[in-house]
Amino acid sequence: xxxxxxxxxxxxxxxxxxxxxxxxxxxxxxxxxxxxxxxxxxxxxxxxxxxxxxxxxxxxxxxxxxxxxxxxxxxxxxxxxxxxxxxxxxxxxxxxxxxxxxxxxxxxxxxxxxxxxxxxxxxxxxxxxxxxxxxxxxxxxxxxxxxxxxxxxxxxxxxxxxxxxxxxxxxxxxxxxxxxxxxxxxxxxxxxxxxxxxxxxxxxxxxxxxxxxxxxxxxxxxxxxxxxxxxxxxxxxxxxxxxxxxxxxxxxxxxxxxxxxxxxxxxxxxxxxxxxxxxxxxxxxxxxxxxxxxxxxxxxxxxxxxxxxxxxxxxxxxxxxxxxxxxxxxxxxxxxxxxxxxxxxxxxxxxxx
Amino acid sequence: xxxxxxxxxxxxxxxxxxxxxxxxxxxxxxxxxxxxxxxxxxxxxxxxxxxxxxxxxxxxxxxxxxxxxxxxxxxxxxxxxxxxxxxxxxxxxxxxxxxxxxxxxxxxxxxxxxxxxxxxxxxxxxxxxxxxxxxxxxxxxxxxxxxxxxxxxxxxxxxxxxxxxxxxxxxxxxxxxxxxxxxxxxxxxxxxxxxxxxxxxxxxxxxxxxxxxxxxxxxxxxxxxxxxxxxxxxxxxxxxxxxxxxxxxxxxxxxxxxxxxxxxxxxxxxxxxxxxxxxxxxxxxxxxxxxxxxxxx
Numbered sequence: 001x002x003x004x005x006x007x008x009x010x011x012x013x014x015x016x017x018x019x020x021x022x023x024x025x026x027x028x029x030x031x032x033x034x035x036x037x038x039x040x041x042x043x044x045x046x047x048x049x050x051x052x053x054x055x056x057x058x059x060x061x062x063x064x065x066x067x068x069x070x071x072x073x074x075x076x077x078x079x080x081x082x083x084x085x086x087x088x089x090x091x092x093x094x095x096x097x098x099x100x101x102x103x104x105x106x107x108x109x110x111x112x113x114x115x116x117x118x119x120x121x122x123x124x125x126x127x128x129x130x131x132x133x134x135x136x137x138x139x140x141x142x143x144x145x146x147x148x149x150x151x152x153x154x155x156x157x158x159x160x161x162x163x164x165x166x167x168x169x170x171x172x173x174x175x176x177x178x179x180x181x182x183x184x185x186x187x188x189x190x191x192x193x194x195x196x197x198x199x200x201x202x203x204x205x206x207x208x209x210x211x212x213x214x215x216x217x218x219x220x221x222x223x224x225x226x227x228x229x230x231x232x233x234x235x236x237x238x239x240x241x242x243x244x245x246x247x248x249x250x251x252x253x254x255x256x257x258x259x260x261x262x263x264x265x266x267x268x269x270x271x272x273x274x275x276x277x278x279x280x281x282x283x284x285x286x287x288x289x290x291x292x293x294x295x296x297x298x299x300x301x302x303x304x305x306x307x308x309x310x311x312x313x314x315x316x317x318x319x320x321x322x323x324x325x326x327x328x329x330x331x332x333x334x335x336x337x338x339x340x341x342x343x344x345x346x347x348x349x350x351x352x353x
Numbered sequence: 354x355x356x357x358x359x360x361x362x363x364x365x366x367x368x369x370x371x372x373x374x375x376x377x378x379x380x381x382x383x384x385x386x387x388x389x390x391x392x393x394x395x396x397x398x399x400x401x402x403x404x405x406x407x408x409x410x411x412x413x414x415x416x417x418x419x420x421x422x423x424x425x426x427x428x429x430x431x432x433x434x435x436x437x438x439x440x441x442x443x444x445x446x447x448x449x450x451x452x453x454x455x456x457x458x459x460x461x462x463x464x465x466x467x468x469x470x471x472x473x474x475x476x477x478x479x480x481x482x483x484x485x486x487x488x489x490x491x492x493x494x495x496x497x498x499x500x501x502x503x504x505x506x507x508x509x510x511x512x513x514x515x516x517x518x519x520x521x522x523x524x525x526x527x528x529x530x531x532x533x534x535x536x537x538x539x540x541x542x543x544x545x546x547x548x549x550x551x552x553x554x555x556x557x558x559x560x561x562x563x564x565x566x567x568x569x570x571x572x573x574x575x576x577x578x579x580x581x582x583x584x585x586x587x588x589x590x591x592x593x594x595x596x597x598x599x600x601x602x603x604x605x606x607x608x609x610x611x612x613x614x615x616x617x618x619x620x621x622x623x624x625x626x627x628x629x630x631x632x633x634x635x636x637x638x639x640x641x642x643x644x645x646x647x648x649x650x
Binding site: 058197318 | 603
C-alpha cells in the first residue's frame with residue numbers, strides 16, 4: 001500500500017490543478033495522457049532490459065541452461081549457439097531480442113514443442129477467467145465489508161474484520177489452496193468430495209454449451225475461493241481507511257442536518273467520495289494479481305499462465321519463463337496506466353468542468 | 354569526580370528516557386505482547402532444536418515410522434511419506450524459514466537504506482535517477498521476478514535470499530529517502546554543516562541514527578513478507594530439496610500424495626506454523642509502528 005499512495009496523491013494533485021476551464025482542461029488531459037503513456041512505454045522498455053539481463057546475461061551459458069536434462073549432441077549445441085547468437089556482442093543480442101519481442105516472437109519451448117507466443121495465447125483465457133471472477137467477487141465483498149467496518153470503526157464487526165484480514169494476509173496462498181483442496185475436493189471426514197481436484201474441464205461432459213459452462217464453473221469454485229479469501233482482505237483495509245478519512249468532513253454533517261437517515265448519509269454521501277481513491281488503488285493491484293495467481297493455478301492444475309510458469313520452472317524452460325515474465329510485467333504496466341486514466345474520469349471535480 | 358561525570362549523565366537521559374517510555378507504551382498493547390511472545394517462543398525453538406532432534410530423526414533412510422501414518426501417541430502429528438515424525442520436521446523447519454527470512458530482510462534493509470540515504474541526502478539528479486529506478490522495480494511483478502531470478506541462479510537458499518531482496522528493497526528505499534529528507538530539514542543538520550561536517554559525517558552521525566528506528570520497524574514487517582515469499586518459492590521447488598523447511602515439507606506433501614491421500618496431519622502443521630510466525634512479526638511490527646507514529650493510533 002505504501003507503494004501505491006504517492007501515485008494516488010499525485011493524481012489527486014493533477015485533478016485539482018486541472019479544474020480550470022474547458023479548453024485548458026481538454027488540452028491538459030491530452031498532455032496528461034501523453035505523459036502517462038510515455039511513462040508506461042519507458043517502464044516496459046526497462047522491464048525488457050531487466051528480463052534480458054536475467055535470462056540472457058545472468059546464466060553463464062544460456063545454451064547449457066536451455067538443454068539441461070536433455071541429451072543433446074555437440075552439433076545441436078553449436079547450432080543452438082548460433083541460433084541464439086550467444087557469440088555476438090551483448091548490444092547486438094539486445095537489439096535482436098527487442099526486435100523479436102515486438103514481432104511477438106518470444107522463442108521456442110522445447111518442453112512443449114511449440115512457440116512461446118502460441119503457448120501464452122492459449123493460456124491467457126483461463127487466467128483471465130480465474131483472476132477476473134475472483135477480483136470481481138473480492139471487490140464487491142471487500143468494499144461492502146470495508147464500508148461497514150469504517151463507518152462504525154471500533155465496533156465488533158470492525159474488530160472482527162480487521163482480525164480476519166490480518167490473519168488471511170499471513171496465510172500463504174498455496175497452503176490455503178491445499179487445505180481447501182483436501183477439505184472440499186478429496187473429501188475429509190463427514191465432508192464428501194464436492195468439487196473436482198484440478199484442471200478446468202472434465203473429459204466427456206455432455207449437455208451442450210450449458211453443460212460445459214456448468215462443468216467449468218464447478219472447476220472454478222475452489223481456485224476462485226482461494227484467491228478471493230487472500231485478496232479481499234486488502235480491499236477491506238483500503239475501503240475502511242478511505243471511509244474513515246471521510247468521516248470528519250463537514251458535508252456529512254450537512255447531510256445529517258438535512259434529516260437524512262444514517263444509511264442514506266453513508267450510501268449517498270460518504271461512499272461515493274470514499275470510492276474514488278479505492279478504485280484507483282484496486283486497479284493498481286489487479287495487474288499484480290495475474291502474476292500472483294501462479295501458486296493457486298499450480299495447486300489446482302488450472303491451465304493458465306501461472307501453471308505454465310510452474311511447468312517451465314521445473315525444467316527450467318528459460319525461454320518460456322522469459323515469455324511469461326514479459327506478459328506478467330506488461331499486465332501490471334497496462335493496469336497502472338488504466339488506473340491513472342480512470343482517475344481522471346471518475347473525479348467529478350474534473351468531469352463537471 | 355561527580356563534576357566530571359555530570360555532563361555524560363546529562364547527555365544520556367533523553368535516549369534512556371525515550372526507551373523507557375517506549376517500553377511502557379509497548380507493555381500496554383496486548384497484540385504487541387502476543388506477537389513478541391510468539392517470536393521469542395519460535396526463536397527459542399529454532400535455537401534449541403538440535404538439543405532434542407538428532408540428524409537420524411530427519412534422515413529419510415533411517416526413519417522408523419510407517420508412511421503417511423495418522424497421529425499416534427508416538428508420533429503426535431503423524432508421519433510423512435518417508436516415515437519421519439511431522440512434529441520434529443516442523444520444529445526443525447523453523448530454523449530454515451527464520452534464517453532465510455532474517456537474512457533476506459537484512460540484505461533488503463542494507464540495499465534499501467543505502468539507496469534511500471543516498472537519494473535523500475544528495476538530492477537533485479542522483480535522487481531523481483534512483484527514485485526512477487525504484488519506481489521501475491515497484492512496477493515489476495514480484496512473484497514472477499523472484500521465480501525468474503531463482504530459476505536462473507539455481508536451486509537453494511542463496512538464490513531464494515537474493516530473489517527476495519531483489520523484490521522487496523523498493524519499499525525500504527522510499528521510506529528511508531522520505532525520512533532522510535525530513536531529518537535533513539531539521540536545524541541541527543544545518544548546524545553540523547555550518548561547523549564543517551562532510552557528507553559522510555552528516556549521514557553517519559546525524560541522519561542514520563534518526564532514521565534507524567524506522568528502518569528497524571519496517572524490518573519486522575519485511576521479515577513477515579520474506580518468510581511468506583521463502584515458503585512460496587520453496588513450495589514451487591526452488592529450495593534445496595534435501596533441506597527441511599516449511600516450504601519444502603509442503604512441496605513434498607503436494608508432490609508425493611499427501612493431498613490425494615487426505616493426509617491433513619502433514620499439510621496443516623507447516624502452514625499453521627507459517628501463519629503464526631508471520632502474524633507474530635506483523636503484530637510486533639504494527640505495535641512498534643503505532644507507538645512511534647502517534648497518528649496511527
